[in-house]
Amino acid sequence: MNAEVKDRITTTQATIMMVNYILAAGILTLPRTVVQASGTPDVWISVILGGILSMLTGAVIVRLNQRFPGQTFFQYSRRIIGKPLGVLLGMVIAGYFLCIASYEIRSVQEVTVFFLLEGTPSWAFAFAFIWTALYLCRGGINAVSRMCRLIVPITWTVFAIVCLLSLKVFDINNLRPVLGEGLGPVWKGVKPTSLTFTAGEALFFLIAFMDKPKKAMRVLVVGTCIPTFFYVAAVVLTIGAFSVDGVVTRTWPFLDLIRSFEVDYLIFERFESLLLVIWIMQIFCTFCIAFYGAALGMSQILNKKFHNCLFALLPVVYVISEIIPSINALFAFGTGIGNWAIVLFGCMPLPLLIIARLRRIGP
Amino acid sequence: MVWKTIAGLFPSWSMLFQGFIIFIVPVALTRTMTWIGAKEGKVSTRGLRAEGTKGGGVPSAAGSGGNVQKSNPAPRKIKEGGDSVSVADHVSASMTYTGQFQEDLQKFKEMSADMADVNVRELRIGALQIKAALLFVDGLTDKDGMDRNILKPLMNAMRPFEGMTTAPEANVLKNIIIHQVILVSEIEFTANPLMSLQKVLFGSAVLLVEGMTEVFVMGTPKGRTRIGEEPVSEALLRGPRIGFTETLSDNTAMLRRNGQNTELAMISFTVGKRIQKEMVLTYIKDIANEELVEEVKRRIRTIDIDDVKESGYVEQLIEDNYLSPFQQIQNTERPDRVMAALLEGRVAILLDGTPFALIMPVTFAMLLQSPEDYYDRWIAGSLLRVLRFLAATISLFGPALYISFLSFHPGLIPTKLVISIINSRQGVPFPSLIEALIMEVSIEILREAGLRLPKPIGPAMGIVGGLIIGQAAVEAGIVSPILVIVVAVTAISSFSMPMYSAGITLRMLRFVAMFFAATFGLYGVILFFLLLSSHLIKLKSFGVPYLSMAAPYRIRDWKDFIIRMPLQFMKRRPELLKPKEPRR
Incomplete structure (x- = not known):
C-alpha cells in the first residue's frame, strides 16, 4: 500500500539511526532534570538504570515487531486489536512523534536564540530548520539514515573533545559519596530519564525497514548503550564541575559546563557555541526521524501518499512548537511527553504482545 | 482556570499565518519543480529516461545485494551505427579455426562484436582469387606499412601462382605466402581464434586465408610515438605524460595500449541528428555491472540533438539531475584515469573531436582524487x-x-x-x-x-x-x-x-x-x-548514491575515501558499483 516500505536499511544503519534518535536535546538539560528529581550525586546510576529499563521495554517492542516482519506498527496494530482501536492507537503514536519533533525544534530554538542568535525572530529560525528537514525526509528512510551516518563522526568527535577539555574543571569530590543516601533517591531519578531515553518507539517502524529483522535486538542493545554512555558522561562531568546544588540552578547545565572554561592553546577559546552548532545537527537528525515517523504513521493509517503527509504535517509541527508560551512550559511539555512515553511504550506493548500471542496472529 | 489556560494555548492569527506560510512555500516550490520536470519531459527525450526503474543504473544498493550474474547466457543486442548484430557470447578457448573461410570469419566477428575498433578487410589473393581477410585494430597498426607490405603484394601476387588453376594445399600456400609474397619480418602462426584476437588487439595484423586452419599473425604495430600532449587541465608531477587527442581512433588505441586486455569492450554509437559523430562506449566486460552498461546505452540512445559538439553536450544530456550544482559525470583528459575507473567497474565514453572523455558513475570523493594519489x-x-x-x-x-x-x-x-x-x-x-x-x-x-x-x-x-x-x-x-x-x-x-x-x-x-x-x-x-x-x-x-563514499553501506569502501590504504590492502573493487568480480 505504501511504496516507502520497499526501502531497506542495513543493521548498522538502523543502529546509527537509533543512536541518533536517542541523542538529542536531552543532553543539554538531563543533568538538571535528574538532579531535581533525586537530589543526590548518584544520578549517573539513575541514568544507567534508565538506559537498561528502556532497553527492556524496547525488547518487548522488538518481539512484537518480529511477529510482523516488514510491517510497521501502524499497519499491524489493527490486526491485533481491531480496526477502530488500532487506528486510534496509531494516531496517538503518530501524534507522539509529532510532539517529539515539536519539542526538539522548540528546545533547539530556545537555546540557539539565547546563546547564538539574539534578536532573530523565532519563526525565521524554525522555518529554515523545518524546510531543510522536509527536503531530507522526502528522500525516504535511506536518506535520513545516511544523514545520521554522515554527521556521526563530526558530532561525536566534537563531543569527545569538549568532554576531555572539561576535565579541567572536574572535581571528583562532587560525586562522592557514592550511594550515600541509599538507593531511594536513585530510583526517583529514573523517571525523568524517560523523555531522554525514548528509544523503543523508533523501532516501531525501523524494524519494518531492516533487511535482517532478526538482528533487531542487536540494534536495540547497541543503539541504547552508546547514548547511555554519552548521557552518563554528560551527567558525571556536569555534576563533577558544579556539584549537585550548582546543577539545579542552571537552565542548560551542560552548556554552562562548557562555558565555564577557556582554552588558550587552541584556535577557539570558548566551545559552547561550537558544541551547540554541532549539536544542532544531532537534533536535526532526531527531528527528521520523529517527523518521518509521524508522516509515515499518518500515511499508513489514512492510506494517503507519504509525500502529501509530509507537507500536511509541516504547519502542525510548527504550530505545536510555537504555542508553548515559555521555556518553563516547554520543560513541562517535555515531562508530559516523557510520561506519555512511559504509558505508550513502557506499558502498552506487553499486553499487545500477549494479545497477539493469544490470538495467534503473526508467524 | 483550566479553560483560560487552554484558551491561552490557542494559536494566534499570526502564528496560524506563519503555519500557512511554512506549508505553502515548499508546496509551491515542489509544484513548480514538477511542472518544470513535466515541461522538460515534453520538449526532450529525457522523459523516456526517467521511466527506468529507480532512475536506472546500478541497482539501488539497499538490500538488493547478491543477484549479480557472473555470466550472461542471454544473447545481447548491440546497436552498431544503425544495424544490430546479435552476439553469442563466450567463445570457448579450446576452439580452433576450421579452414572454412566464411565460418572462421564469422567466428572472429562474433568474438570481437563489441569491439568497434577491430577492422576486417576482405580481399582476394593474387591470380587465383583466394578469399582472405585482414584483421587489425584501427590506430594500433601501421596502416601505411600494412598497405605497402601486406595488401599490395597479396593482391598483386601473380608470379608465385603461375601455372596453378586451383588453390594449392594449405602447406604449399602457406610457404608461398611467407616466402614469396608478404614483406613482413615478424610472422607467427596460430590456430586459436582467441589467441589471434588477442594479437590483433595488441597491434598485430592477422591474415585469414581460405582453406588454412592457421592464421598469419604479422607484427605491424605502429611505432610507439607520443600522440597526445600532456593534458593542460590535469597536470601531474608523477604519472604518464600523455593525454587524449581529438582523434577517436587514437584515443581508443591509447586505451588499448594502456590496458592490454581482451575483455576491454568498445561499443560504437553514432550521435547527432544532422552532423553525425562517432562515440565509443568503453568498459571492461567481466567487471562492469551489466545493468549499468545497459542504462548508459539507453540514455545515449535518448540523445536527440543536431550536433554533439563536445563531450560536455553528452554529459548534460545524459546526467541524472540537471538542476544539481554538482557534476554527476566526470570528464578527464587522462587515459590512465579512464583506465583506473574502468578497472573499478565504471564506464567511459569517448567522443570524436574532443580530448575529454566522460567517466560515470561518479561519487563525490572522486572529484577530490587525483591519479597521483595512487602513484605516490x-x-x-x-x-x-x-x-x-x-x-x-x-x-x-x-x-x-x-x-x-x-x-x-x-x-x-x-x-x-x-x-x-x-x-x-x-x-x-x-x-x-x-x-x-x-x-x-x-x-x-x-x-x-x-x-x-x-x-x-x-x-x-x-x-x-x-x-x-x-x-x-x-x-x-x-x-x-x-x-x-x-x-x-x-x-x-x-x-x-x-x-x-x-x-x-x-x-x-x-x-x-x-x-x-x-x-x-x-x-x-x-x-x-x-x-x-x-x-x-x-x-x-547512474543509480549510485553520490555521497556513498562518505556514508557507505559497507565500511570496506571507506579505505579509499580520505585515507588511501596501501595497494596491498585494496583487494576489493568498490562495492557500491556492484561489480561482477568483487575481488581484484
Whole structure:
C-alpha cells in the first residue's frame, strides 16, 4: 500500500539511526532534570538504570515487531486489536512523534536564540530548520539514515573533545559519596530519564525497514548503550564541575559546563557555541526521524501518499512548537511527553504482545 | 482556570499565518519543480529516461545485494551505427579455426562484436582469387606499412601462382605466402581464434586465408610515438605524460595500449541528428555491472540533438539531475584515469573531436582524487588527500565562517584576535557580508580574466590584480586586511581541486554559504551544510548514491575515501558499483 516500505536499511544503519534518535536535546538539560528529581550525586546510576529499563521495554517492542516482519506498527496494530482501536492507537503514536519533533525544534530554538542568535525572530529560525528537514525526509528512510551516518563522526568527535577539555574543571569530590543516601533517591531519578531515553518507539517502524529483522535486538542493545554512555558522561562531568546544588540552578547545565572554561592553546577559546552548532545537527537528525515517523504513521493509517503527509504535517509541527508560551512550559511539555512515553511504550506493548500471542496472529 | 489556560494555548492569527506560510512555500516550490520536470519531459527525450526503474543504473544498493550474474547466457543486442548484430557470447578457448573461410570469419566477428575498433578487410589473393581477410585494430597498426607490405603484394601476387588453376594445399600456400609474397619480418602462426584476437588487439595484423586452419599473425604495430600532449587541465608531477587527442581512433588505441586486455569492450554509437559523430562506449566486460552498461546505452540512445559538439553536450544530456550544482559525470583528459575507473567497474565514453572523455558513475570523493594519489606511496597519497579535503572545506566555508564569526559570534575566537580584527576593520564602512562580497566577486573576475588572457600576460595580471588592488583596497579602507587573507586562502584552496569543474561548483556554492552565514550566523552555516548534505545524499549518478563514499553501506569502501590504504590492502573493487568480480 505504501511504496516507502520497499526501502531497506542495513543493521548498522538502523543502529546509527537509533543512536541518533536517542541523542538529542536531552543532553543539554538531563543533568538538571535528574538532579531535581533525586537530589543526590548518584544520578549517573539513575541514568544507567534508565538506559537498561528502556532497553527492556524496547525488547518487548522488538518481539512484537518480529511477529510482523516488514510491517510497521501502524499497519499491524489493527490486526491485533481491531480496526477502530488500532487506528486510534496509531494516531496517538503518530501524534507522539509529532510532539517529539515539536519539542526538539522548540528546545533547539530556545537555546540557539539565547546563546547564538539574539534578536532573530523565532519563526525565521524554525522555518529554515523545518524546510531543510522536509527536503531530507522526502528522500525516504535511506536518506535520513545516511544523514545520521554522515554527521556521526563530526558530532561525536566534537563531543569527545569538549568532554576531555572539561576535565579541567572536574572535581571528583562532587560525586562522592557514592550511594550515600541509599538507593531511594536513585530510583526517583529514573523517571525523568524517560523523555531522554525514548528509544523503543523508533523501532516501531525501523524494524519494518531492516533487511535482517532478526538482528533487531542487536540494534536495540547497541543503539541504547552508546547514548547511555554519552548521557552518563554528560551527567558525571556536569555534576563533577558544579556539584549537585550548582546543577539545579542552571537552565542548560551542560552548556554552562562548557562555558565555564577557556582554552588558550587552541584556535577557539570558548566551545559552547561550537558544541551547540554541532549539536544542532544531532537534533536535526532526531527531528527528521520523529517527523518521518509521524508522516509515515499518518500515511499508513489514512492510506494517503507519504509525500502529501509530509507537507500536511509541516504547519502542525510548527504550530505545536510555537504555542508553548515559555521555556518553563516547554520543560513541562517535555515531562508530559516523557510520561506519555512511559504509558505508550513502557506499558502498552506487553499486553499487545500477549494479545497477539493469544490470538495467534503473526508467524 | 483550566479553560483560560487552554484558551491561552490557542494559536494566534499570526502564528496560524506563519503555519500557512511554512506549508505553502515548499508546496509551491515542489509544484513548480514538477511542472518544470513535466515541461522538460515534453520538449526532450529525457522523459523516456526517467521511466527506468529507480532512475536506472546500478541497482539501488539497499538490500538488493547478491543477484549479480557472473555470466550472461542471454544473447545481447548491440546497436552498431544503425544495424544490430546479435552476439553469442563466450567463445570457448579450446576452439580452433576450421579452414572454412566464411565460418572462421564469422567466428572472429562474433568474438570481437563489441569491439568497434577491430577492422576486417576482405580481399582476394593474387591470380587465383583466394578469399582472405585482414584483421587489425584501427590506430594500433601501421596502416601505411600494412598497405605497402601486406595488401599490395597479396593482391598483386601473380608470379608465385603461375601455372596453378586451383588453390594449392594449405602447406604449399602457406610457404608461398611467407616466402614469396608478404614483406613482413615478424610472422607467427596460430590456430586459436582467441589467441589471434588477442594479437590483433595488441597491434598485430592477422591474415585469414581460405582453406588454412592457421592464421598469419604479422607484427605491424605502429611505432610507439607520443600522440597526445600532456593534458593542460590535469597536470601531474608523477604519472604518464600523455593525454587524449581529438582523434577517436587514437584515443581508443591509447586505451588499448594502456590496458592490454581482451575483455576491454568498445561499443560504437553514432550521435547527432544532422552532423553525425562517432562515440565509443568503453568498459571492461567481466567487471562492469551489466545493468549499468545497459542504462548508459539507453540514455545515449535518448540523445536527440543536431550536433554533439563536445563531450560536455553528452554529459548534460545524459546526467541524472540537471538542476544539481554538482557534476554527476566526470570528464578527464587522462587515459590512465579512464583506465583506473574502468578497472573499478565504471564506464567511459569517448567522443570524436574532443580530448575529454566522460567517466560515470561518479561519487563525490572522486572529484577530490587525483591519479597521483595512487602513484605516490600511500602515506604521502593519504596526506595529500586529507589536505585536499581540508582545502575543499576552506574554499566552501572560508568566507562564510569569517562573516558569521565577525557579525554574530566574536566570542568564539580568541579575544586578542577579535581585538586586532576589530581594529583593522574600524575604517571599513560596510557590513562584513558586503565587504566579503566585494572581495570575492573581484577575485572571481580576476580569475576569469586570467583564464582568457594569453599565457605571457596572465601572471602579470595576477600581480596587478591580486597584489596591487588588494593592497590598495586595504589602504583605501574598503576591506580589512584579515578579509584579504581569508579571500586569498580561499582562492588558493579552490585552486587545489584536481578537477576544474568541481572547483567551479564549490566556488558557486561559496556565495550561497556566505548569504546563509549573513542571515543566521554559525547556525546558518550548519544549516547550509545540512541542506547540502541532504541534496548530496539524495543525488544519484547512474543509480549510485553520490555521497556513498562518505556514508557507505559497507565500511570496506571507506579505505579509499580520505585515507588511501596501501595497494596491498585494496583487494576489493568498490562495492557500491556492484561489480561482477568483487575481488581484484
